[in-house]
Amino acid sequence: MEVLNSGRSVLDAIEKGINVVENDPKVDSVGLGGYPDAEGNVTLDACIMDSNGNAGAVAYLSNIKNPISIARHVKEKTAHVLLAGKGAQKFALQNGFKKENLLTPETKKRWERWKQTNKEMHDPVKDNHDTIGLLAIDKNGNIAGGVSTSGWAYKMPGRVGDSSIIGASLFVDNNVGAACATGLGEKVIETVGSFLIVEKMREGYSPLEACKIAIKRLSKYNNSNIFQVSYLALNKDGEYAGFSNQKEFSYSIVTNNLSTIVKSDYLLK
Numbered sequence: 001m002e003v004l005n006s007g008r009s010v011l012d013a014i015e016k017g018i019n020v021v022e023n024d025p026k027v028d029s030v031g032l033g034g035y036p037d038a039e040g041n042v043t044l045d046a047c048i049m050d051s052n053g054n055a056g057a058v059a060y061l062s063n064i065k066n067p068i069s070i071a072r073h074v075k076e077k078t079a080h081v082l083l084a085g086k087g088a089q090k091f092a093l094q095n096g097f098k099k100e101n102l103l104t105p106e107t108k109k110r111w112e113r114w115k116q117t118n119k120e121m122h123d124p125v126k127d128n129h130d131t132i133g134l135l136a137i138d139k140n141g142n143i144a145g146g147v148s149t150s151g152w153a154y155k156m157p158g159r160v161g162d163s164s165i166i167g168a169s170l171f172v173d174n175n176v177g178a179a180c181a182t183g184l185g186e187k188v189i190e191t192v193g194s195f196l197i198v199e200k201m202r203e204g205y206s207p208l209e210a211c212k213i214a215i216k217r218l219s220k221y222n223n224s225n226i227f228q229v230s231y232l233a234l235n236k237d238g239e240y241a242g243f244s245n246q247k248e249f250s251y252s253i254v255t256n257n258l259s260t261i262v263k264s265d266y267l268l269k
């Protein structure tokens with residue numbers, strides 16, 4: 001809101017808002033201090049989409065704490081949409097970003113504890129997939145969105161989640177609205193959730209109805225009760241909603257008159 005109120009663009013608000021979370025070492029699922037993979041390496045996914053339908057993304061980016069800013073650079077300074085791994089890191093360094101160790105003493109300690117007790121990957125339900133997804137609309141009705149995460153804790157090295165996949169974790173159509181996702185990225189990719197939600201809003205469904213349709217698609221999985229997927233949607237009129245397959249999903253709403261945390265409704269009661 002501070003960025004928007006200072007007269008800067010809705011895309012600036014998305015990037016700067018997500019940077020706050022990426023820079024916070026206490027948030028253990030995004031940026032600095034994010035969960036590492038099974039070998040102790042923190043690898044990050046992010047994507048961003050603007051009001052003109054242009055997108056940028058990074059996948060499997062290491063040692064750069066602000067993947068959302070690199071995603072924006074990909075969108076604005078290359079002919080591509082998605083850069084991954086070493087190439088994404090090289091691009092970040094060429095653009096003046098700093099190489100940093102993202103594994104904090106706290107997340108290192110937790111990873112070492114996990115290594116002693118777990119031979120398999122962590123359970124996707126118990127683990128935190130607290131991706132940040134941020135959608136914003138400005139006073140002129142322009143919409144943008146972004147997503148940033150360290151992904152599934154102790155994932156297989158090489159794993160890329162939904163947060164770098166436009167259409168899965170994020171979609172923006174300035175004529176209709178936007179949607180973003182958090183939770184088990186594999187299921188979000190397989191159901192192309194955010195694109196589905198925006199298309200449903202285009203058909204006239206409300207943000208809540210559209211999120212429910214995307215969550216119901218998860219019922220194709222026999223085990224949809226053992227993982228978590230949650231969506232947020234925002235339409236052109238500024239109406240918004242969140243919906244989850246399971247309980248315990250909350251999201252924040254900030255306007256000039258309001259700053260609050262809302263408990264999302266959910267499907268599996």
Ligand code: GLY
Nearest residue numbers: 151152161183185
């Ligand atoms: N939704 C974040 C991830 O699964 O990587």
